[in-house]
Amino acid sequence: MSKSSFSTHLLVSSLVVIAFFVMAPNLVSAYRLELLTIFLINVILAQSYRLMATTGDWTLCHYILMGVGAYATGILAKMAGLPFYLVMPMACVVTMIVSLLFAIPLSRTLGFAFFIASFALGEFVRHVWLKFHYPFGGARGINGIPKLEIGQGGEWYFIDFWDSRNFYYFTLVFTILTLVILFRIDRSRLGDTWKSIYTDRELSESIGIDVTKSRIMVFCVSGFFAGLAGSLLAYQIGSIDPHNFGMVEMVYLIIWCVVGGVKTFWGPLIGVLSMSIIFELTRPLAEWRPALFGLILILFLVLLPGGLETLPARIRELLHRTGTQRGTG
Amino acid sequence: MSFFSVENLTKKFGGLVANNNISMDVEKGEIRGVIGPNGAGKTTFFNLVSGFYRPTSGKVTFKGQTISGMATNKIARLGAVRTFQRPALFSDFTVLENVSIAQHLNTNASLLNAIIGHDNHREADSLERAIEIVDFLGMAEDRDTMANNLSHGLQRQLGVAMALATEPELLMLDEPVAGMNSGEKAVMVNMIQKIRDKWGVTVLLVEHDMRTVMNLCEKITVLDFGEKLAEGSPDDIRSNRAVIEAYLGADDSVT
Ligand SMILES: Nc1ncnc2c1ncn2[C@@H]1O[C@H](COP(=O)(O)OP(=O)(O)OP(=O)(O)O)[C@@H](O)[C@H]1O
Numbered sequence: 001m002s003k004s005s006f007s008t009h010l011l012v013s014s015l016v017v018i019a020f021f022v023m024a025p026n027l028v029s030a031y032r033l034e035l036l037t038i039f040l041i042n043v044i045l046a047q048s049y050r051l052m053a054t055t056g057d058w059t060l061c062h063y064i065l066m067g068v069g070a071y072a073t074g075i076l077a078k079m080a081g082l083p084f085y086l087v088m089p090m091a092c093v094v095t096m097i098v099s100l101l102f103a104i105p106l107s108r109t110l111g112f113a114f115f116i117a118s119f120a121l122g123e124f125v126r127h128v129w130l131k132f133h134y135p136f137g138g139a140r141g142i143n144g145i146p147k148l149e150i151g152q153g154g155e156w157y158f159i160d161f162w163d164s165r166n167f168y169y170f171t172l173v174f175t176i177l178t179l180v181i182l183f184r185i186d187r188s189r190l191g192d193t194w195k196s197i198y199t200d201r202e203l204s205e206s207i208g209i210d211v212t213k214s215r216i217m218v219f220c221v222s223g224f225f226a227g228l229a230g231s232l233l234a235y236q237i238g239s240i241d242p243h244n245f246g247m248v249e250m251v252y253l254i255i256w257c258v259v260g261g262v263k264t265f266w267g268p269l270i271g272v273l274s275m276s277i278i279f280e281l282t283r284p285l286a287e288w289r290p291a292l293f294g295l296i297l298i299l300f301l302v303l304l305p306g307g308l309e310t311l312p313a314r315i316r317e318l319l320h321r322t323g324t325q326r327g328t329g
Numbered sequence: 330m331s332f333f334s335v336e337n338l339t340k341k342f343g344g345l346v347a348n349n350n351i352s353m354d355v356e357k358g359e360i361r362g363v364i365g366p367n368g369a370g371k372t373t374f375f376n377l378v379s380g381f382y383r384p385t386s387g388k389v390t391f392k393g394q395t396i397s398g399m400a401t402n403k404i405a406r407l408g409a410v411r412t413f414q415r416p417a418l419f420s421d422f423t424v425l426e427n428v429s430i431a432q433h434l435n436t437n438a439s440l441l442n443a444i445i446g447h448d449n450h451r452e453a454d455s456l457e458r459a460i461e462i463v464d465f466l467g468m469a470e471d472r473d474t475m476a477n478n479l480s481h482g483l484q485r486q487l488g489v490a491m492a493l494a495t496e497p498e499l500l501m502l503d504e505p506v507a508g509m510n511s512g513e514k515a516v517m518v519n520m521i522q523k524i525r526d527k528w529g530v531t532v533l534l535v536e537h538d539m540r541t542v543m544n545l546c547e548k549i550t551v552l553d554f555g556e557k558l559a560e561g562s563p564d565d566i567r568s569n570r571a572v573i574e575a576y577l578g579a580d581d582s583v584t
């Protein structure tokens with residue numbers, strides 16, 4: 001396929017996808033719409049996690065960072081009573097600062113040590129949430145986070161967020177923004193230097209790339225968007241507690257990225273989409289879900305290590321091979 | 330003060346002294362050979378000078394600045410860039426993209442520029458320069474080949490191209506012709522000569538292949554068991570007793 005026809009395909013299919021998401025509130029039930037909102041938040045989360053993976057750093061604390069954004073939102077919106085347009089940027093920045101505090105020691109480690117150390121740091125934060133009733137609410141968390149507000153009843157720009165359709169659109173805007181920004185980073189020179197670190201760290205360093213600084217920077221940018229996902233989640237569900245940001249959720253995030261793949265920008269999107277569909281379809285089998293998802297994870301790691309994104313290339317290769325076999329036989 | 334100078338450089342790995350009290354001065358525009366039998370400490374020397382290892386003692390200065398103990402990327406930014414004994418490249422990228430990544434020091438790559446879309450490989454200037462480097466190194470036909478599909482010889486050539494793309498003043502090549510056939514060797518020798526002549530880059534060349542070293546270098550430093558054994562013109566080195574003995578001992582020969 002030529003490059004230009006591929007990008008036309010891409011454009012057309014993205015337009016179809018966008019059209020679906022814009023029309024969705026008229027197509028699906030209110031319950032499904034809430035699921036769709038959560039799906040969009042998960043897209044932000046998975047895509048920000050993939051950014052980290054471009055340098056080869058897989059963490060076990062991404063859900064905690066999302067939690068930092070959610071807690072910051074809960075505290076700022078409920079206790080400080082700030083409006084969303086202050087709360088959300090502040091929540092993202094707070095998460096970015098926490099990411100920086102994580103990244104400085106973590107950047108001294110690599111691979112498995114990095115993975116495990118990120119888990120330890122994350123658990124530390126979770127303990128802080130559990131131990132400090134003020135302001136984190138301990139095991140009960142923070143309840144009654146005020147709904148997002150734009151204007152008040154009667155004002156011309158008033159938007160009623162008790163109507164879940166409006167919050168859905170609000171989330172959709174932030175999801176698209178995130179995708180556009182992260183896509184641009186992915187295609188940029190900076191994005192390529194980050195990917196080069198994954199391929200050969202020593203070579204990157206030798207051509208003048210500050211590997212440590214780059215890894216810290218990626219961690220912070222990734223954390224910023226995890227914070228955004230957390231902030232949206234806090235507004236969406238209205239109450240948060242430490243269990244929202246546990247290891248099970250983290251494992252789901254990893255499954256999305258393994259199933260979809262992280263090499264291309266589209267991998268995590270495919271991963272979240274396919275796994276969310278399977279998640280919904282298996283609702284009647286809820287007890288078996290952990291086992292099922294564990295099985296899926298293992299199957300992918302063994303049979304399709306690059307994730308679904310590598311499937312087209314594999315099929316092409318397979319067709320090519322059988323084609324040449326037929327030719328010679 | 331010399332352009333590049335090493336004073337009493339020592340590196341110990343536990344009990345093993347990989348580099349022992351090595352000193353040398355290299356002038357701007359020189360092609361300096363560094364030779365020695367296997368395990369003599371040549372790669373260790375590059376690792377020390379390029380900041381991969383921290384010296385146990387001693388000092389390295391480059392353009393009047395002390396660089397020993399600095400991070401590798403800082404040393405590269407100052408203009409001293411090394412290549413690797415192994416083929417080292419970004420395998421998921423094409424030849425041109427590899428070179429383009431290596432150019433990042435001289436571009437406006439920043440997060441903000443990335444987000445507003447002012448930062449990509451299609452900037453006319455740097456693309457032109459990347460093409461110039463690739464063509465200069467005789468890889469014009471392979472511009473869009475994926476790096477891991479290149480032949481061994483071309484992979485090594487790409488390594489040099491990437492180092493060159495950082496626009497270094499001192500280029501340190503670790504066995505650039507290792508594993509090459511004689512045709513590829515001739516191309517590489519020619520290339521190194523041109524890099525110095527056309528772009529005025531000072532070259533430090535670690536090499537086992539004596540013909541290559543003798544052909545290219547004005548001056549050669551010989552290492553043996555981590556120590557500097559001799560230094561001089563190719564003719565001096567060829568007739569130096571200690572050098573001949575070191576190589577005979579290592580079952581190799583200076584020809
Ligand atoms: N990181 C390290 N840790 C321990 N020992 C090392 C390390 N790097 C090198 N050495 C030892 O230091 C000595 C010098 O090795 P070095 O790689 O510098 O030799 P060389 O001259 O480059 O050899 P060759 O011609 O085979 O490339 C060897 O004995 C090697 O085993």
Ligand SMILES: [Mg+2]
Nearest residue numbers: 371372373414
């Ligand atoms: Mg060596």
